[in-house]
Amino acid sequence: xxxxxxxxxxxxxxxxxxxxxxxxxxxxxxxxxxxxxxxxxxxxxxxxxxxxxxxxxxxxxxxxxxxxxxxxxxxxxxxxxxxxxxxxxxxxxxxxxxxxxxxxxxxxxxxxxxxxxxxxxxxxxxxxxxxxxxxxxxxxxxxxxxxxxxxxxxxxxxxxxxxxxxxxxxxxxxxxxxxxxxxxxxxxxxxxxxxxxxxxxxxxxxxxxxxxxxxxxxxxxxxxxxxxxxxxxxxxxxxxxxxxxxxxxxxxxxxxxxxxxxxxxxxxxxxxxxxxxxxxxxxxxxxxxxxxxxxxxxxxxxxxxxxxxxxxxxxxxxxxxxxxxxxxxxxxxxxxxxxxxxxxxxxxxxxxxxxxxxxxxxxxxxxxxxxxxxxxxxxxxxxxxxxxxxxxxxxxxxxxxxxxxxxxxxxxxxxxxxxxxxxxxxxxxxxxxxxxxxxxxxxxxxxxxxxxxxxxxxxxxxxxxxxxxxxxxxxxxxxxxxxxxxxxxxxxxxxxxxxxxxxxxxxxxxxxxxxxxxxxxxxxxxxxxxxxxxxxxxxxxxxxxxxxxxxxxxxxxxxxxxxxxxxxxxxxxxxxxxxxxxxxxxxxxxxxxxxxxxxxxxxxxxxxxxxxxxxxxxxxxxxxxxxxxxxxxxxxxxxxxxxxxxxxxxxxxxxxxxxxxxxxxxxxxxxxxxxxxxxxxxxxxxxxxxxxxxxxxxxxxxxxxxxxxxxxxxxxxxxxxxxxxxxxxxxxxxxxxxxxxxxxxxxxxxxxxxxxxxxxxxxxxxxxxxxxxxxxxxxxxxxxxxxxxxxxxxxxxxxxxxxxxxxxxxxxxxxxxxxxxxxxxxxxxxxxxxxxxxxxxxxxxxxxxxxxxxxxxxxxxxxxxxxxxxxxxxxxxxxxxxxxxxxxxxxx
RNA sequence: GCCCGGGUGGCGGAAUGGUAGACGCGGACGACUUAAAAUCGUCUGGCCUUGUGUCGUGCAGGUUCGAGUCCUGCCCCGGGCACCA
Numbered sequence: 001x002x003x004x005x006x007x008x009x010x011x012x013x014x015x016x017x018x019x020x021x022x023x024x025x026x027x028x029x030x031x032x033x034x035x036x037x038x039x040x041x042x043x044x045x046x047x048x049x050x051x052x053x054x055x056x057x058x059x060x061x062x063x064x065x066x067x068x069x070x071x072x073x074x075x076x077x078x079x080x081x082x083x084x085x086x087x088x089x090x091x092x093x094x095x096x097x098x099x100x101x102x103x104x105x106x107x108x109x110x111x112x113x114x115x116x117x118x119x120x121x122x123x124x125x126x127x128x129x130x131x132x133x134x135x136x137x138x139x140x141x142x143x144x145x146x147x148x149x150x151x152x153x154x155x156x157x158x159x160x161x162x163x164x165x166x167x168x169x170x171x172x173x174x175x176x177x178x179x180x181x182x183x184x185x186x187x188x189x190x191x192x193x194x195x196x197x198x199x200x201x202x203x204x205x206x207x208x209x210x211x212x213x214x215x216x217x218x219x220x221x222x223x224x225x226x227x228x229x230x231x232x233x234x235x236x237x238x239x240x241x242x243x244x245x246x247x248x249x250x251x252x253x254x255x256x257x258x259x260x261x262x263x264x265x266x267x268x269x270x271x272x273x274x275x276x277x278x279x280x281x282x283x284x285x286x287x288x289x290x291x292x293x294x295x296x297x298x299x300x301x302x303x304x305x306x307x308x309x310x311x312x313x314x315x316x317x318x319x320x321x322x323x324x325x326x327x328x329x330x331x332x333x334x335x336x337x338x339x340x341x342x343x344x345x346x347x348x349x350x351x352x353x354x355x356x357x358x359x360x361x362x363x364x365x366x367x368x369x370x371x372x373x374x375x376x377x378x379x380x381x382x383x384x385x386x387x388x389x390x391x392x393x394x395x396x397x398x399x400x401x402x403x404x405x406x407x408x409x410x411x412x413x414x415x416x417x418x419x420x421x422x423x424x425x426x427x428x429x430x431x432x433x434x435x436x437x438x439x440x441x442x443x444x445x446x447x448x449x450x451x452x453x454x455x456x457x458x459x460x461x462x463x464x465x466x467x468x469x470x471x472x473x474x475x476x477x478x479x480x481x482x483x484x485x486x487x488x489x490x491x492x493x494x495x496x497x498x499x500x501x502x503x504x505x506x507x508x509x510x511x512x513x514x515x516x517x518x519x520x521x522x523x524x525x526x527x528x529x530x531x532x533x534x535x536x537x538x539x540x541x542x543x544x545x546x547x548x549x550x551x552x553x554x555x556x557x558x559x560x561x562x563x564x565x566x567x568x569x570x571x572x573x574x575x576x577x578x579x580x581x582x583x584x585x586x587x588x589x590x591x592x593x594x595x596x597x598x599x600x601x602x603x604x605x606x607x608x609x610x611x612x613x614x615x616x617x618x619x620x621x622x623x624x625x626x627x628x629x630x631x632x633x634x635x636x637x638x639x640x641x642x643x644x645x646x647x648x649x650x651x652x653x654x655x656x657x658x659x660x661x662x663x664x665x666x667x668x669x670x671x672x673x674x675x676x677x678x679x680x681x682x683x684x685x686x687x688x689x690x691x692x693x694x695x696x697x698x699x700x701x702x703x704x705x706x707x708x709x710x711x712x713x714x715x716x717x718x719x720x721x722x723x724x725x726x727x728x729x730x731x732x733x734x735x736x737x738x739x740x741x742x743x744x745x746x747x748x749x750x751x752x753x754x755x756x757x758x759x760x761x762x763x764x765x766x767x768x769x770x771x772x773x774x775x776x777x778x779x780x781x782x783x784x785x786x787x788x789x790x791x792x793x794x795x796x797x798x799x800x801x802x803x804x805x806x807x808x809x810x811x812x813x814x815x816x817x818x819x820x821x822x823x824x825x826x827x828x829x830x831x832x833x834x835x836x837x838x839x840x841x842x843x844x845x846x847x848x849x850x851x852x853x854x855x856x857x858x859x860x861x862x863x864x865x866x867x868x869x870x871x872x873x874x875x876x877x878x879x880x881x882x883x884x885x886x887x888x889x890x891x892x
Numbered sequence: 893g894c895c896c897g898g899g900u901g902g903c904g905g906a907a908u909g910g911u912a913g914a915c916g917c918g919g920a921c922g923a924c925u926u927a928a929a930a931u932c933g934u935c936u937g938g939c940c941u942u943g944u945g946u947c948g949u950g951c952a953g954g955u956u957c958g959a960g961u962c963c964u965g966c967c968c969c970g971g972g973c974a975c976c977a
Contacts, residue, residue, distance in 0.1 A: 226972080230972065314975085357975090694905060698905095709916045767905095887910055
């Protein structure tokens, strides 16, 4: 572990040169395997994890390293605190973009993925993160896929994986089905393509079996409250009752509904079933069959998006059938309407238009009766959804809503026509995709119609090489369905012909358990060893973007609970503490022009934001309503006006530009590439700057000017240790003894920086280090001890600089495992403190008093002060408040 | 519509109910230099009559000796959910 340069004098470089020292230390860490981690029962563990990236072709943008820097600071800090730190990195490498690129160019996704991984790894390594690269994993590697498939087997064996004909979100553009969570406003989350609902046979995972536990166990997690809330809302627990309605014409079948307001049962005036409801066909009368079929056909054809569009507007048809209300035996007409969702509750409702807004709107439109059964509103005008006294409800009359619910629930049970029940919004997880670039399912479909698991010893099932990666759009088949030599196999049990499953798993599969594979990534006997799991789990700190609030984080928790149930893991939850980093926004300058279709050779007029307003289809000119298009310019492409220092368009110097801060994207021209930042300022500046611009959780704009200040700070750190000596540099001469002020400043900084890092307030930690570097030299050189402690405090944040200075200060070992500085309380205290003197809460004077001064002394000193005397001017002092160590407030 | 966040100088942002604006950027002035850059130093919320004057943390109130911070009502921005019975 010897570094191999004699400390003391140094050849060039003369000044702080990140391009020299950063590669040097990165090579050193790699060569010495500085951050390689093994199980060590003598030390406490700390598992700090980043959400591993999808290695896209665009490479890293400056948003990625924000989270990675935060976790790296914690990892390095915890090492110095004596923890055995697990800090791994890997690649979530299955996924759509590589496949879409393959469709466009014919390049195999494996090639693209490998290339992208190499680029990502190079970029991440250039930032000096202390990952244990011996644990690197790639979800597409057969050695990883094997265990993902192994886990699927466990799910299947426990009945948690099943195939079903379900209405799915089919996205023709992407040629695949999507999970509900991946559909936003009727469009695909990726790419924003339209989505239609179609019944297809798919793999499903029974996440609903875990709904209650997924909800309950959120309680003890140290997660941001909004994320917990989003998960709670997604799970959507709802307490109510199931009620059975007999059908008028059919004694066999019953219509079951779920309601949260069983207390309004007497107010039900009709029933509604979802168009997909299985009972529809059986109950529809001959006279209404044509209408019903037409309606079903129409709603089926409509995309989710169309449905969203006429939000609120109700549609439906009468089936001709009637149900009997169990409480009063009234005939209730059964309607079909798409405002009742097949996937929620029982797919059927009792409609109480007096006390439900949707039912009210529907009843009004189709002139169905509205009955008041809870007093407190005017049900003719609008549904009254609040609590109140039950009326027109026979044995419920006079009861308040809560009491009425209890009573009716008991009545339903007694009469065997229903019971109290809990329903969840959460639905089973649609787990198959009609794609190529994913994990194949470890199953075969026998000619007897049975689905059998492929034995563990035959895993992994790997993907065949393809030329054509397109899904077959018309009959919705996966690309693998076209590969008979892969698809057709012999059933190992019967020897008869059988087929593999042409679908693949969604991208989430690999990320559901990668944090467990990191514990023991080379294990070929098991996904990970019991010893490793017992030692390392749970993840102590997990940092990533808030966009995974209900997708990855819910799926991973679900799998983890299954693992817990089969004894694979010993914790109920995988991620004890979660932190969401904010986004780093790009800066650009916006204006508009009247060439929305980008036609060439046009006589284009430009508009400033002041001349533009938002029309229905985009920006238009305020003056004449002409459609316009927004244009964005990067600051680099603007010219600076020498007179007022403002930025302007090189061709339109008088055009007022609007400074906008947005998510970085190619179209805005506001993307900052970390490679450029590293080459201009170095990785340490990049790391520090990203931590300095604001709290980790908050979004903040990237500014090229701002990073200059950080670079200057690092130069000052450099000069604190080195000084020029002719053409070379040498260690500066340090003071042999610190002044009391210097000693106090150092201890205060240690205390503050330690607290800030613990609380992940990196911005204020950095500002405290800036103050230390500035002020410790104001009365002369610092001591070597102070310089060394500065290095140690700098080490988690600017590790290259810290290692280099540490070496120059005469150490021949990395500082990665040096002890974090401790506060010497005896040096911390001030001898004299400043007390603020207020009169009626307004500052009027300051007093310097000894730290030991009593409240009485301070009070009398304050009252005697000239300014107070002058301000009092004979008025009576009503009250004096003394806050020890802070202030005196004189009330007159 | 509902549910979360958040509104503090020219900008990013600091402030256990106790000196609002730490730290950084930008700006001004000064030092060094033939000069510039770099570096270092001083100043930098607004206003005025330049006084340790006055106003200031989205707006209007309230609690308090004292409010950026707590309470009530409103305005604006960002995000999430959106026929869930």
